[in-house]
Amino acid sequence: MTRSINYGLIGCGMMGQEHLHNIALLEGTRVSAIFEPDPEMARAAKALAPDAAMVGSVQELLAVEDLDCLVIASPNHLHVDQICEVADTRPLPLLVEKPLFTDPADAARLEKVQRDYPCPIWVAMEYRYMPPITALIDKVEATGGVKMLSIREHRFPFLDKVGNWNRFNRNTGGTFVEKCCHFFDLMRLILGSDPVRITASGGQAVNHLDEAYDGEIPDILDHGYVIVDFASGGRAMLELCMFAEGSRYQEEISAVGPDAKIEALVPGPGRFWPDHLGEPPLPQVIVSPRNPKGPVTMDVPVDPTLLAAGDHNGSTFYQHKGFLAVVRGEKAQPDVSLQDGLWAVRMGHAAQQAIATGETVHLIA
Known part of the structure; x- marks a missing residue:
């Protein structure tokens, strides 16, 4: 045993x-x-x-x-x-x-x-372990090598947290660190390369402007675009909007290469889906080859037990399953290293800096 x-x-x-x-x-x-x-x-x-x-x-x-x-x-x-x-x-x-x-x-x-x-x-x-995103990663070779990667997240505002710590950049690192390091990690993983240059535009247009804590108005951003150039020559773009929870899908990822485009469509947490709309949408992966043309759409259902265990489309379970295998010595090393985590935050900081200064930020490996 x-x-x-x-x-x-x-x-x-x-x-x-x-x-x-x-x-x-x-x-x-x-x-x-x-x-x-x-x-x-x-x-x-x-x-x-x-x-x-x-x-x-x-x-x-x-x-x-x-x-x-x-x-x-x-x-x-x-x-x-x-x-x-x-x-x-x-x-x-x-x-x-x-x-x-x-x-x-x-x-x-x-x-x-x-x-x-x-x-x-x-x-x-x-986010690496959300079943539709895992399916996209597994099929990404069908693109013939990703040249363009687009990630869109249209979602709800930041939730209330203990002591409202997530309302201020000094605690979160900034929205593009706190929320978006997941996506920068996916960019490096899918493109198999490190970033060299980041440009961004964003701001705080809607969320939390009517809130104050000890007289201080939250300074976290609620929308923006980030463009990343990679050493491989690949390019990636992030589009974030945190006042768009009316969307059918929360995340939409598109990876395009010379042979095909692959998309992943990920719904948000089921607990936020309105009852009057019926069942929440199923995650999907769409493979669109150039020749012969003909998109193929695949539903990627997630075990309801896993959906009920959190807000991340079942991914936290799969992540823990891998971590447990590492702890037991059944898996040689973590899927996501400390170096991966460092890179994701560096990219987020660069995006925050580019938004603040209006200048392109160059990254050195």
Whole structure:
């Protein structure tokens, strides 16, 4: 019989609770300890993992003997300090939520962790594991080599979070770091290359302008375009709108090469789909060859149990399945490395900088 793997969680707000739901779906797993300082979120986490010890700090969590791995799902601006605290105290296999960091000055601290950390670190890029996006990635060779990649996300505004931390750039790293590092990660993965140049335009047009916290109006952006040139010669574009939740699909991805175009259409969270419209749309993948012409549309249904376990189209389960295989030694290394996570944030920071200055940002590998 396979030995049970014991998890410790740092942060159990909305995303941390999604991790709890999905860990519970994996055979041979158990949540041993949780650190969540907000009383309301801690109560919700305890209801999901009643056997877990609720502790008062990262250090107290790391002192729990019965731990095999850790998940960090705290607010963005806390990630680096917590990763370094784990590294200095008790390194364990680690799944850390995106973005890895918010302040560009912290990249050097993470590069040191990358050199010295003795255990695997997996950066949580859930969008890689959404079944329709996985299907697009699996079929991307049919394009003959992607030359143009377009990612559109038309979605709902930022949700309410504990202490409203996600309303300010200083905590999130900026919208194009917080929200969009997923998409920059997908660009590098699909194009198989690193970015060299980023241009962007965006702003705050609609969302959160009527809100104030201690007299301060949120400064997070709610829409924009980003164009990325890659070392391979490929190009990618991101279109983000966070006041478009009326859309049928939340994400639309198009990869085009000399032989074909492949598209993935991903609906948003089912809990936001209006009942009067009936069943939510199914995810789809469309393959459109140039010769002979004739698009082929494939539905990509997702297990309802996985849909019910979170807001990411079942992807969090598949991500955890891979991470668990790494922890058990059944998989050699994480799919998403610390280097991947660093690149995704660098691209987000470059987009934020390009929007702020109106200038093209050049990236050096």
